[in-house]
Amino acid sequence: MWHGVGDIRLDEVPDPKIIGHGAVGVVEEVGPAVHGFTPGDRVVVTSTIGCGTCAYCRAGCYAQCDTANPNGPDVETVDHTREDPVALVKELTGGIGVDRVIDAVGVDAERPKTGPAAERAGELADAFERERAQAAPDGDPSGPPWAPGDAPSQALRWAVEAVATAGSIGIVGVSGAVDPTALITRHEDPVDAVAAHESFDRRDEGRLKTVLDVA
């Protein structure tokens, strides 16, 4: 019990008041759905609430609990020229990876030239160049309105590496050079691109992975 700065003592008091965001106590009564506790148990209530059963809780990352904290207020912007995005995602999720990845970059992707992710990406430079030549043989890398990236499958590769087991990857705007057919549930004609994006945005049934076929 806090008596003053630097003066904390263990006291016996009849009706303790808890100040702060944690609590201790004795279970007085349990409902029919409660298992694992019986009246008389001494318990600690932590400040971090977790369901105990979701993937994050099972990995011990209670603060990331999907059930208690479904909207995930923590947003991290990752600069892939300064950090390895896959390594950071794994670190932030306790090694699990993320539940959902949306690759909205596709063949525009640029591989990092600096930072910890650059070396591994650089080893794939030749493979990336073959993909680019296949995906955009007539593309002008220097000019508008559209310039192909130098690593068409970079975003998809990171997506696969960063997604959790049994997670999902959404793909918007992928062309022929990258073959994610194992992931695809829908094909669209090019004229349906806008409708496909709208449907994807509405999270319509079955609209998990979309490929826009390039004519």
Ligand SMILES: [Zn+2]
């Ligand atoms: Zn949980």
